[in-house]
Amino acid sequence: MGSYLGSYATLGLLLVVGAGFFAVAFLANRALRPHRPHAEKLTSYECGLDPVGGDWAQSQIRYYVYAYLYVLFAVESVFLFPWALVFDRPGFGMVTLAEMAVFIGVLALGLLYAWRKRVLHWT
Amino acid sequence: MAAEVLARSLAEPAVLAADVKLPDIDYLAIAPMLVLFGAACVGVLAAAFVPQRLRYRVQVSLVIGALLVALGLIVTVARAGRAVATAGGAIAIDGPALFLQGSVAVLGVVAVLLIAERSLERGGAFVSRASLTPGSAADRDQAEQPGATEVYPLVSFALAGMMLFVSANDLLTLFVALEVFSLPLYLLCGLARRRRLLSQESAVKYFLLGAFSSAFFLYGVALLYGFAGATGLGALRKAVQAGDGNTTLLFLGLAMLAVGLLFKVAAVPFHVWTPDVYQGAPTPITALMAACTKVAAFGALLRVFTVAFPVGAVDWRPVLVAIAIATMLVGAVLAVTQTDIKRLLAYSSIANAGYVLTGVLALSAAGVAGSLFYLVAYGFVVLAAFGVVTLVRDADGEATHLSRWAGLGRRSPLVAGVFTFLMMAFAGIPLTSGFTSKFAVFSAALGSGQVTLVVVGVLSSAVLAFPYLRVVVLMYLSEPAEDTPTVSLPGTLTAAALAIGVLATALLGVAPAPVLDLAAKAVQFVS
Secondary structure, three states: OOHHHHHOOHHHHHHHHHHHHHHHHHHHHHHHOOOOOHHHOOOOOEEEEEEOOOOOOOOOOOHHHHHHHHHHHHHHHHHHHHHHHHHOOOOOOOHHHHHHHHHHHHHHHHHHHHHHOOOOOOO | OHHHHHHHHHOOOHHHHHHOOOOOOOOOOOOHHHHHHHHHHHHHHHHHHHOHHHHHHHHHHHHHHHHHHHHHHHHHHHHHHOOOEEOOOOOOOOOOHHHHHHHHHHHHHHHHHHHHOOOOOOOOOOOOOOOOOOOOOOHHHHHOOOOOOOOHHHHHHHHHHHHHHHHHHHHHHHHHHHHHHHHHHHHHHEOOOOOOHHHHHHHHHHHHHHHHHHHHHHHHHHHHHHHOOOOHHHHHHHHHHOOOOOOHHHHHHHHHHHHHHHHHHHOOOOHHHHHHHHOOOHHHHHHHHHHHHHHHHHHHHHHHHHOOOOHHHHHHHHHHHHHHHHHHHHHHHHOOOOOEEEEEHHHHHHHHHHHHHHHHHHOOOHHHHHHHHHHHHHHHHHHHHHHHHHEEOOOOOOOOOOOHHHHHHHOOHHHHHHHHHHHHHHHHOOOOOHHHHHHHHHHHHHHOOOHHHHHHHHHHHHHHHHHHHHHHHHHHHHHOOOOOEEEOOOOOOHHHHHHHHHHHHHHHHOHHHHHHHHHHOOOOOOO
């Protein structure tokens, strides 16, 4: 118990301190500040401009494809880093290299398909 | 202290790297799956680069060719008589795995024949884009366009995932396979050419509930890892038998894992998605799900429960017996009240899941063999039945409401005759595969002393015979109405699928011995 969970103690302490800091800061703020609400003050703050429209706006669905492709290749690099540490060691060699090539090839296949189907065009 | 560990691991990557061993992979044993996955990847390329007019032919021959090659490889591996756990024990290629993989491949070919049919409806049963708003101009427009050929790589991925699912010997591999075959199915459900709204509803329902059940499954895996410190089925078995771990983790983990698996086999109370999804999905995809997904899900269920959780150490039987009884009764009783043929077949597939569970619960070699045989026999019947459903059409596409089937026997005696035969098989009349398969699972269960299950099974079969025979009565004894739909002439592919399904149903009913023997020889799990 002690040895296994002990290493998380620092993290736990940091979480508790962080939560405490947050709570104290906001409570102190609320306790000390004057409270005079006004219609102007209650509008959404948008870089000093008057807000336009409601807060329930649709965002452009096209971003989804980019986010999706980004996640795909970000996750791929998670696999690449540990692989890069071991692939030239004895007992790994060409098979390991080929396997990673297959892995990246399959992912590239998706990108190739997306490119060919003009998903990457911004029109 | 944490900083120390971090510093050490950064300073000496060599120590960590040396612990990594490349697992040995028996490439011949997993070749069937590799072929199918490879074909799916090539299919993605073909969908992007082959000229539009050739795409359909290239894709169909690719997927059917790959399935046949995979089947040949499965037979080769099976003849070599090897049973191995390969890829670091993550994949077990043994008797049940090979039998189930072969079943998925054969049933997959028949399902692809139904999926590839394009003469019943211009452009096939699928549209290109699942997510367009139903009724919008773009959506009406795509209903006139030929369907997308992406359907075929998706089906290949799904079938390859199912093959991996039945041979996965590690809970994480099992989960990956589950997602690999589920995700294409979610999408395929939303691609129906007619009744777009219903189709989208079914896709969303299947996806949300499927994601939910995946979460259950994954949480179960995590808890079992906490219990055993490993995710391999063999290691899990050792930990369960040693019995010195935290049993709370074991029971909770086992329960959640079971929820995930029972959702896929559509057992009560995890069945509610089935009627809606079966009704809304394009009929060929419904056929694929009813035949192949059922094989895959039961294959994994059998393996997980037999290999990892021996009954002597953790007795999960009472719970599964209750679930099997509920599944048979709820499926049978609700099938009686249905007025839509696809929903009727959905409830019948729920009840049939109960019958396969009966075979699983026999916990004997005969039980495993009976379940394997049942899955194959049921797969052929259900593929042919949905094949007939695709033929009965009016101006709005398939006429699935039962009242529209009235008097069909007078107008189209051949199709009505085929459907009658299939209904007889569903009802378990002798000389059809329905009888031999039910006999196999019930006798196995009786041999293991599961009398209650068998009694409930026989009673629910009797109840279930009523809706089947009602359809038959409706087709022959009712007067055809003015608006009784015409039966389309089946195209070559559908005709082939129907012929295979009906022939297999008859053969497995009259001479089931070869397949039964094959199943009986294929009952030994490795881990």
